[in-house]
Amino acid sequence: MSWHQALEQSLRDDREFLLRLAHAQLRNPQEAADAVQDTALAAWQTIDRFEGRSSIRTWLVGILRFKILDVLRERQRHPTLPHDEVEQELQTLDSDLLFDDAGRWTEEPQTWWSVSDNPSDTLQQNQMMRRLQQCLDKLPEKTAHVFLMREYLGFETPEIAQHTGLQAGNIRIILMRARLALRTCLEWQMSYRP
Template sequence: MTASLLLTEQTLAAQRPVLFRYALLQLRDSALADDAVQETLLAAWQSAAGFEGKAGLRTWLIGILKHKIADHWRRSAREAVAPDVDRADDGEAEEDDYFISSGHWNGGPKAWADPEAALKQQEFWAIYEVCQNNLPPKMANVFMLRELVGLDADEVCREAELSEANYWVIMHRARLRLRECLEIRWFNNTLQDKRHA
C-alpha cells in the first residue's frame, strides 16, 4: 500500500484551497463548503487505499467532494436550485459570429480604457457577474473550473469529460463571449466618464 504512505496530512491539506473554491462555487455558502471539504479530507484520509495515484490526487479528491456536495443537495431538498452543470449545449457555429468568412474579426476587440480601474468599482463586478452568468451552462462550468477553481487544463478535461480539442474550443468561446459582454456592457459605456473623470 505505497499510495497510502504518500497521503500525508500535509499533502491533503495542500489541496484544501482548490477543494474549497470548488465547493464554494457549487454550494455558495462558505460554512457548507468548509464542511464538505472537511468531510472529503476525512474520507480521503480514511480510505487512502482507494487512491490509486493514477488519476492524480486532486481528481480523486474532487470525485469524493462531488459525492459530498450531492449528499448535501439531497439532504437539504434544495435540488431545484442545484446547478445543472451536466446540461449539454453546443453553441456550434456561434463562433462564426465573431469572425467573417475570411477569418478576420467581425467587429472585434476594441481598446479598453483603463481596465485596472474597473476592478476597483463595485458596478463593474455586477456586470462581470451578469456576463459570467450569461455563458451557456456547460461553458460556464468549464470556464469556472479553470479560472475560478484553478484546475489545470487536463484536470478540467477529466472533470468535465472533454476531449482536449473540445476544451480549447469551449475556453476560447468563453473568452470571446465574456470579452464581448464586458465591452458592450461596461467598457463602451464608461469610456466617456473615464475621460472626464
C-alpha cells in the first residue's frame, strides 16, 4: 500500500477521532471541522515527505495540533476557561485518596493492555482505545479540554495556562483528577464488561 493510499484510509478511519479531538479543544463545530479539513489538506500536500517513523494517525494528530494552535493563538486575548467555571467543575469531581503528597499513585493502576507487534493483539488494543474514548467522553467538558491538550496534543503546562488563562496549580489538579476519573472508569469497564 502506498503512503497516498494509507493516508486516504487513515483519513476515512480517523476523521471522527480528529473531529472529536479538535472539537474538545476549540468548542466550536465549525472551527473544529475547518481545523480537520486544514489538517487533511496539509497531509495531502506533504505526504511525499512522510517517512513512516510514526503511524499516519499520529502524524495527522501532530498536524492537527498546529492547526488548533493557530486557532488558539487567534483567541489568545479571550481565555476559554474562566477560573470560576474550572473551580465549580473541580468541585463536582470526587476527592481522591489514591495519590500521595508527591502526586504518585498510592496503588498502581492495573495493566489494561500491553504494546505488541503481534497482529492478533490489534483487536484487543482497538477495544481498549474504544473504552478509553468512552471514558474520555464522560469527563466534564473543561476537564477533558485540559486533559486532551496535555496528553493528546502534548502541550506543556505553560502553554495550557497561556491558552486557557488557568494557573499552573489548577492545571495540575485538573490533570490529576482527570487521570483518576479515567483510571476508575477503565477499571470499572475491565471488571464489568467482557
